[in-house]
Amino acid sequence: MSKNKSSECVKVVVRCRPLNRKEESNGPAGGIVQMDLKLGQVILRNPRAPPCEPLKTFTFDAVYDANSKQRDLYDESVRPLIDSVLDGFNGTIFAYGQTGTGKTYTMQGAWMDPEKRGVIPNAFDHIFTHISRSQSDKQYLVRASYLEIYLEEIRDLLDPNHANTRLELRESPETGVYVRDLTSCVCKSIKEIEEVMNMGNQARAVGATDMNEHSSRSHALFLITVECSQPGPDGRKHIRVGRLNLVDLAGSERQAKTGVHGERLKEAAKINLSLSALGNVISALADGRSGHVPYRDSKLTRLLQDSLGGNAKTVMVATLGPAPQHYDETLTTLRYANRAKNIHNQPRVNEDPKDALLREFQKEIARLRAQLNHRKWRNKHKKDGDVWDRDGDEDTAGEEDYEEKDAEDYMTLEEQRLELEKEAIRGDRFLLAEEKQRLLGEKERMMGDLRKEQEATEQLTAKYKAMESKLLVGGKNIMDHTNEQQKMLEIKRHEIAEQTRNEREIQQQMLIQDEETLELRETFTSLQQEVEAKTKKLKKLYAKLQCIKTEIKDVNDEHVRSRQELEQTQNELTRELKFKYLIIENFIPPEEKNKIMNRLTFDPEEDQWKFQPLVQSESKSSQMKKRPSSAVGYKRPITQFARVAMTMGPRTRYRAENVMLLELDMNPLNISSPDRYSESDPSQSPSQDSSPSKDRGVCKSTSWCQSQKSLKSSSSNGSLVACQTPAVAQ
Ligand code: ADP
Ligand code: MG
Numbered sequence: 001m002s003k004n005k006s007s008e009c010v011k012v013v014v015r016c017r018p019l020n021r022k023e024e025s026n027g028p029a030g031g032i033v034q035m036d037l038k039l040g041q042v043i044l045r046n047p048r049a050p051p052c053e054p055l056k057t058f059t060f061d062a063v064y065d066a067n068s069k070q071r072d073l074y075d076e077s078v079r080p081l082i083d084s085v086l087d088g089f090n091g092t093i094f095a096y097g098q099t100g101t102g103k104t105y106t107m108q109g110a111w112m113d114p115e116k117r118g119v120i121p122n123a124f125d126h127i128f129t130h131i132s133r134s135q136s137d138k139q140y141l142v143r144a145s146y147l148e149i150y151l152e153e154i155r156d157l158l159d160p161n162h163a164n165t166r167l168e169l170r171e172s173p174e175t176g177v178y179v180r181d182l183t184s185c186v187c188k189s190i191k192e193i194e195e196v197m198n199m200g201n202q203a204r205a206v207g208a209t210d211m212n213e214h215s216s217r218s219h220a221l222f223l224i225t226v227e228c229s230q231p232g233p234d235g236r237k238h239i240r241v242g243r244l245n246l247v248d249l250a251g252s253e254r255q256a257k258t259g260v261h262g263e264r265l266k267e268a269a270k271i272n273l274s275l276s277a278l279g280n281v282i283s284a285l286a287d288g289r290s291g292h293v294p295y296r297d298s299k300l301t302r303l304l305q306d307s308l309g310g311n312a313k314t315v316m317v318a319t320l321g322p323a324p325q326h327y328d329e330t331l332t333t334l335r336y337a338n339r340a341k342n343i344h345n346q347p348r349v350n351e352d353p354k355d356a357l358l359r360e361f362q363k364e365i366a367r368l369r370a371q372l373n374h375r376k377w378r379n380k381h382k383k384d385g386d387v388w389d390r391d392g393d394e395d396t397a398g399e400e401d402y403e404e405k406d407a408e409d410y411m412t413l414e415e416q417r418l419e420l421e422k423e424a425i426r427g428d429r430f431l432l433a434e435e436k437q438r439l440l441g442e443k444e445r446m447m448g449d450l451r452k453e454q455e456a457t458e459q460l461t462a463k464y465k466a467m468e469s470k471l472l473v474g475g476k477n478i479m480d481h482t483n484e485q486q487k488m489l490e491i492k493r494h495e496i497a498e499q500t501r502n503e504r505e506i507q508q509q510m511l512i513q514d515e516e517t518l519e520l521r522e523t524f525t526s527l528q529q530e531v532e533a534k535t536k537k538l539k540k541l542y543a544k545l546q547c548i549k550t551e552i553k554d555v556n557d558e559h560v561r562s563r564q565e566l567e568q569t570q571n572e573l574t575r576e577l578k579f580k581y582l583i584i585e586n587f588i589p590p591e592e593k594n595k596i597m598n599r600l601t602f603d604p605e606e607d608q609w610k611f612q613p614l615v616q617s618e619s620k621s622s623q624m625k626k627r628p629s630s631a632v633g634y635k636r637p638i639t640q641f642a643r644v645a646m647t648m649g650p651r652t653r654y655r656a657e658n659v660m661l662l663e664l665d666m667n668p669l670n671i672s673s674p675d676r677y678s679e680s681d682p683s684q685s686p687s688q689d690s691s692p693s694k695d696r697g698v699c700k701s702t703s704w705c706q707s708q709k710s711l712k713s714s715s716s717n718g719s720l721v722a723c724q725t726p727a728v729a730q
Pocket of ligand 1: 016017018066097098099100101102103104105106251319
């Protein structure tokens with residue numbers, strides 16, 4: 001069964017929800033899904049097929065019918081996985097199925113109702129109960145994060161600004177693929193972690209109202225990291241890190257079916273992309289022959305890389321609806337789930353990873369404790385070396401049980417002492433007033449120092465306590481579980497679940513063996529009997545052959561269907577591409593387009609095109625184009641218009657196009673005085689005069705602009721005067 005010693009298969013369980021009210025009212029057809037709980041089989045009836053067509057049977061690790069309880073699924077299929085996570089393995093549970101089949105119900109459920117709590121809240125109970133019951137030499141640190149993948153973008157649901165921030169995926173040899181800058185909340189109790197979950201759910205719920213059916217279009221991942229430190233035989237503390245991914249996938253139905261356009265189409269394409277990427281990854285892994293597994297095709301598959309074929313134990317919960325109208329989707333889900341059974345993972349304990357947060361916490365706590373001890377030592381020294389008589393109320397407590405009270409005592413005594421000294425100074429009649437003032441000031445300063453010291457110690461103690469409280473220590477009752485019977489009940493339940501699982505496995509194996517060995521045991525007394533037996537067998541095999549043939553036909557049909565859908569999506573996208581291309585080709589100047597294209601580079605990590613910075617490095621900055629220098633004596637370069645005007649001479653027909661220009665051009669000397677040089681250095685005006693093109697009216701562009709400006713601001717009448725003067729002159 002297993003490829004190597006540490007390899008194990010992905011566990012696949014199937015759950016079917018009850019018919020809902022709408023489906024019940026649709027007709028008397030009833031459900032199309034039957035389940036054999038003992039054998040772990042799902043039997044699917046095709047409502048459109050003739051009654052003689054054989055039913056489709058699939059076998060799984062466990063099946064849960066409409067009457068199944070949340071608790072049953074948890075105890076039998078999830079509990080062992082969470083136990084492994086607590087031992088330092090990576091674990092993943094993901095719910096897969098069509099929208100409305102109970103993915104969220106299975107993962108979340110109604111967490112307020114103990115009967116309807118889903119996998120996630122039950123896992124909270126499990127983890128914290130385990131910690132409270134573990135040995136007292138174990139220290140735990142529990143962290144939680146919550147994210148969603150929407151339109152191939154990762155959003156942090158615990159970040160209030162999540163709608164505007166996009167997170168990136170990174171890979172490290174230690175932790176595998178992870179999300180950079182993802183919020184991670186340290187949780188000390190069930191209540192705290194539930195708050196984290198609610199916060200994230202609310203962030204999702206906001207999306208649901210804003211974006212219409214958002215929840216079914218995004219994948220949600222709740223991540224719990226449990227770090228446990230325990231002294232090993234070598235006397236050193238060893239840390240194990242278990243990571244648990246709880247995944248509620250988007251609805252698996254084909255979104256493209258609905259004939260969507262624009263944004264919706266993009267959305268559908270992306271959802272289909274991630275789910276078909278997941279399907280491709282599962283197929284590649286289940287096949288076992290293809291060397292390349294396309295994890296990089298979507299963010300979802302990259303995040304689940306370890307969970308599918310890597311270092312993790314994985315449980316897949318495939319959810320079904322029993323209604324006849326969803327036969328196709330149900331069959332697809334079952335096929336998908338059936339394929340996933342063949343994926344081999346290689347789980348291993350994550351021992352002493354470099355990035356364990358628990359180690360950092362322990363170091364920080366040790367540092368704070370050392371600081372506090374140092375303060376204590378200093379205070380004690382001061383106390384011991386004190387000449388001031390304190391009526392023998394010396395604290396004789398041992399060095400170890402230094403408490404805040406001790407520190408407080410010391411501080412109050414010191415304060416009292418300083419107050420008394422101040423009083424004594426005030427009452428001393430032999431001291432000069434100046435001297436008195438100085439001494440009192442000194443005491444005041446000492447008092448201030450003392451208070452500062454006290455505040456610093458308080459802060460340090462608070463920080464120390466806060467840090468320490470985040471570490472959960474085994475053997476302490478985090479919750480009230482005085483009831484030993486409850487504990488026993490849980491153990492019994494666990495045992496029963498284990499037994500049911502074993503029984504089912506044995507039955508499944510027996511069934512397979514029976515089929516293989518039945519004929520071997522048969523001995524025939526007569527030819528007639530042999531013919532009968534063989535005919536029977538032939539019939540059986542023929543039925544099997546028919547089943548496989550229909551299966552092949554179904555798979556082919558499905559393949560054609562999905563290809564058609566993909567082609568349709570491709571056509572829509574091509575049309576959109578052509579539209580964009582048309583705009584670019586016709587409305588963006590080619591040189592601008594080239595400039596942009598030269599700056600673009602593709603980032604395969606993020607699967608996006610990115611702009612390179614305009615100025616790449618300091619050394620290149622010198623190569624930047626300088627602003628063209630203007631001809632001597634002119635404020636700016638001569639425009640093309642001015643150049644044309646120069647070559648055309650003063651009497652061109654173009655001059656009529658700008659009356660102002662024409663007017664101003666008549667007498668440049670007139671304009672220069674009020675407008676340009678009146679307030680500045682008058683010595684500059686001769687330079688205008690000495691301009692080589694003065695006579696040809698080169699300065700007209702400058703004059704025109706300035707006149708325009710001054711007209712607009714109507715701050716200077718000079719330009720108006722300038723406009724009018726030549727006219728008068730004319
Ligand atoms: P999904 O997340 O797959 O889109 P939901 O979990 O939201 O579907 O389930 C849709 C509805 O069906 C909900 O009202 C839920 O309460 C109900 N439901 C799903 N599974 C079950 C079940 N096993 N038992 C009872 N009700 C269920
Ligand atoms: Mg849902």
